[in-house]
Amino acid sequence: MNIALDMMGGDFAPLEAVKGVFTYLSETSNPAQLLLIGDKSQIEKHLENGAELPSACKIIHASQHIEMEEHPTKALKEKQHSSIALGFQLLASGEADAFISAGNTGAMLVGALLSIKPIEGITRPTIGTYLPREDGNLGLLLDAGINADCKPENLCQFALLGSLFAKHVWNIQIPKVGLLNIGEEEGKGNILAQATYPLLKENKQINFVGNVEGRDIFSDKADIIVCEGFTGNVILKMAEGIHDIIKRRNINDPYFERFEFGQYGGVPVLGVNKPVIVGHGISREDSFKNMIGLAEKIIESDLPGKIRNSFRQENADD
Amino acid sequence: MNIALDMMGGDFAPLEAVKGVFTYLSETSNPAQLLLIGDKSQIEKHLENGAELPSACKIIHASQHIEMEEHPTKALKEKQHSSIALGFQLLASGEADAFISAGNTGAMLVGALLSIKPIEGITRPTIGTYLPREDGNLGLLLDAGINADCKPENLCQFALLGSLFAKHVWNIQIPKVGLLNIGEEEGKGNILAQATYPLLKENKQINFVGNVEGRDIFSDKADIIVCEGFTGNVILKMAEGIHDIIKRRNINDPYFERFEFGQYGGVPVLGVNKPVIVGHGISREDSFKNMIGLAEKIIESDLPGKIRNSFRQENADD
Numbered sequence: 001m002n003i004a005l006d007m008m009g010g011d012f013a014p015l016e017a018v019k020g021v022f023t024y025l026s027e028t029s030n031p032a033q034l035l036l037i038g039d040k041s042q043i044e045k046h047l048e049n050g051a052e053l054p055s056a057c058k059i060i061h062a063s064q065h066i067e068m069e070e071h072p073t074k075a076l077k078e079k080q081h082s083s084i085a086l087g088f089q090l091l092a093s094g095e096a097d098a099f100i101s102a103g104n105t106g107a108m109l110v111g112a113l114l115s116i117k118p119i120e121g122i123t124r125p126t127i128g129t130y131l132p133r134e135d136g137n138l139g140l141l142l143d144a145g146i147n148a149d150c151k152p153e154n155l156c157q158f159a160l161l162g163s164l165f166a167k168h169v170w171n172i173q174i175p176k177v178g179l180l181n182i183g184e185e186e187g188k189g190n191i192l193a194q195a196t197y198p199l200l201k202e203n204k205q206i207n208f209v210g211n212v213e214g215r216d217i218f219s220d221k222a223d224i225i226v227c228e229g230f231t232g233n234v235i236l237k238m239a240e241g242i243h244d245i246i247k248r249r250n251i252n253d254p255y256f257e258r259f260e261f262g263q264y265g266g267v268p269v270l271g272v273n274k275p276v277i278v279g280h281g282i283s284r285e286d287s288f289k290n291m292i293g294l295a296e297k298i299i300e301s302d303l304p305g306k307i308r309n310s311f312r313q314e315n316a317d318d
Numbered sequence: 319m320n321i322a323l324d325m326m327g328g329d330f331a332p333l334e335a336v337k338g339v340f341t342y343l344s345e346t347s348n349p350a351q352l353l354l355i356g357d358k359s360q361i362e363k364h365l366e367n368g369a370e371l372p373s374a375c376k377i378i379h380a381s382q383h384i385e386m387e388e389h390p391t392k393a394l395k396e397k398q399h400s401s402i403a404l405g406f407q408l409l410a411s412g413e414a415d416a417f418i419s420a421g422n423t424g425a426m427l428v429g430a431l432l433s434i435k436p437i438e439g440i441t442r443p444t445i446g447t448y449l450p451r452e453d454g455n456l457g458l459l460l461d462a463g464i465n466a467d468c469k470p471e472n473l474c475q476f477a478l479l480g481s482l483f484a485k486h487v488w489n490i491q492i493p494k495v496g497l498l499n500i501g502e503e504e505g506k507g508n509i510l511a512q513a514t515y516p517l518l519k520e521n522k523q524i525n526f527v528g529n530v531e532g533r534d535i536f537s538d539k540a541d542i543i544v545c546e547g548f549t550g551n552v553i554l555k556m557a558e559g560i561h562d563i564i565k566r567r568n569i570n571d572p573y574f575e576r577f578e579f580g581q582y583g584g585v586p587v588l589g590v591n592k593p594v595i596v597g598h599g600i601s602r603e604d605s606f607k608n609m610i611g612l613a614e615k616i617i618e619s620d621l622p623g624k625i626r627n628s629f630r631q632e633n634a635d636d
Contacts, residue, residue, distance in 0.1 A: 134563060145500050148508035182463050182551040190466035190548040214555025218563065230508040231549045233500040235556060237532025242560055245452060245536065245573065253567055 003295045004096035006083040007038030008065045009103025010283040014038050017102075018046040020288020021057065027289070031056045032296055035096055037083040038062050062086050068281060072106030076114070084108065088115035091274050098295035100266065102279030102287065109146055112272045119304065121311040124154045125271030126161060127278055129236040131225070132258035133218050140166065141180075141217070141225045142270070145233030152196040155179070155226045156203060161270040162224035163206045164310055168301040169268075169294070170223075178212030178222030180231060185211070192228060200226075205310060236261075265290030273304055321613045322414035324401040325356030326383045327421025328601040332356050335420075336364040338606025339375065345607070349374045350614055353414055355401040356380050380404050386599060390424030394432070402426065406433035409592050416613035418584065420597030420605065427464055430590045437622065439629040442472045443589030444479060445596055447554040449543070450576035451536050458484065459498075459535070459543045460588070463551030470514040473497070473544045474521060479588040480542035481524045482628055486619040487586075487612070488541075496530030496540030498549060503529070510546060518544075523628060554579075583608030591622055 007014040040061040062083040066075045088111040090096035118125050127146045131139035142158040159177045166175035181189040200208040243259035265287045266279035275298040277291050325332040358379040382400040384393045406429040408414035445464045449457035460476040477495045484493035499507040518526040561577035583605045584597035593616040595609050
């Protein structure tokens with residue numbers, strides 16, 4: 001198993017990425033082969049005490065780097081020697097089985113769409129955000145900002161993609177899917193939610209539990225919550241804002257510590273042909289370690305293959 | 319000044335409404351004349367120690383009551399002797415200068431639209447929610463759920479309505495208006511936000527400060543934040559949900575106590591011809607007192623008149 005890791009992505013790169021790699025290796029008995037993509041001299045500078053590179057690692061030198069604020073398509077086109085561009089080349093060629101980056105999210109999505117392509121039948125691949133639930137588990141909200149405008153069909157696809165992720169990676173046998181809405185009953189909501197409800201209800205591949213309101217986002221009502229990316233992004237950033245306030249007010253509470261989203265590592269790009277994981281800009285050592293672990297799980301469970309099968313089924317049902 | 323108050327609205331009616339009236343009267347040197355609409359015997363039962371009704375109050379008996387869950391239009395049509403229907407009759411006839419209820423929000427909106435009508439030029443009157451800001455002040459988010467689908471023009475009207483409210487009722491001379499969005503720069507966002515930005519920017523009657531992201535909702539970036547009612551309602555309920563979690567976790571913090579929305583009394587229906595205030599279902603004594611105070615301020619400042627003037631100006635500019 002070969003996992004490509006962008007060493008230059010995130011606010012604390014490459015130091016925290018290097019630390020994450022070493023933590024991963026020290027905690028794993030049978031580690032994956034890691035392809036560390038980035039500026040060779042910068043990466044080597046951070047090797048502990050001038051230690052040699054562990055045998056499970058190989059540095060792939062990247063002479064360019066895509067910054068967080070750059071325009072995704074333009075940057076990918078102009079910086080073909082950037083760590084993100086190289087990562088997708090490795091993934092597309094089969095030299096890597098997964099690609100991880102905490103860099104420019106837009107570039108990660110565009111790179112995935114252009115290189116490994118969406119899975120057949122999926123109109124809009126999606127990136128979500130984890131929801132720290134009161135019961136100690138995580139939920140997944142899809143979409144978290146990549147798809148600001150959506151059609152009912154997109155939300156239905158998010159529901160199935162999220163369900164397959166929860167089943168195969170989180171091992172939840174029958175994940176509950178909720179539709180974010182502004183009322184409890186069917187028929188409530190804006191035009192999009194009203195049109196999406198019946199589609200979710202009749203979809204036999206998911207376990208639709210109905211509408212989920214803003215007050216239930218952190219409850220166990222649903223494992224997967226679907227909405228368009230505008231509202232999803234507002235929710236994600238509002239949760240981050242609440243966490244900032246909690247910290248500024250010196251409130252120490254284990255539940256709200258789980259609102260620090262960097263700790264989860266990264267979220268998968270769901271709906272593309274190979275495993276791609278996007279990390280938070282504030283990713284630290286543990287985030288990188290967790291992202292490598294998530295990549296392993298997605299590769300082992302063959303989530304992209306499971307998704308391809310389900311969407312073939314979905315299209316056959318139509 | 320005559321203020322009509324629905325004594326039957328809210329989860330703790332009529333007891334808390336009666337208590338609110340007495341608190342208002344005891345704290346006000348020159349009180350308004352209060353028209354208490356509701357079941358006469360129920361109201362009288364709650365008068366303290368069988369005290370007589372204060373001279374500033376008059377009970378208007380209502381033999382019917384619209385429940386929280388009833389369909390607004392249907393209920394108003396069928397229950398013409400309900401406290402909400404009677405309130406709007408008093409308001410429309412001029413016997414009352416303002417009408418307050420903590421009852422069925424939908425019925426309050428429909429009643430306002432049918433009886434006192436939207437102000438000329440306003441396509442969608444709106445109901446907002448207060449935002450407890452970290453700096454100790456309140457912001458106002460419009461719309462909070464009444465208008466789930468909006469056009470750019472609606473959001474622009476919300477911006478002007480909110481600005482006039484902040485100026486004339488909150489005495490903020492030049493209120494800052496922000497557009498809820500998922501990025502900081504112009505051009506970001508969904509189709510609605512992208513189309514709304516330039517309209518807000520060119521509107522000379524408001525002080526547009528640009529995009530406001532989810533993490534800035536409780537900051538002092540803007541006094542008025544505009545969005546469609548779907549996202550607005552999710553924000554409101556998510557804030558209430560956070561408050562519930564804070565309480566369940568026994569976190570005592572004065573800032574988060576301000577997330578208990580009942581304390582603010584009610585929010586105005588902005589864009590209709592006379593003062594109408596809608597209270598939270600969980601309204602208590604103080605909420606009712608505060609709503610009467612808000613009604614006084616709106617009447618004294620002639621907010622509806624100010625709105626009419628501004629929208630005449632707006633239409634002349636077009």
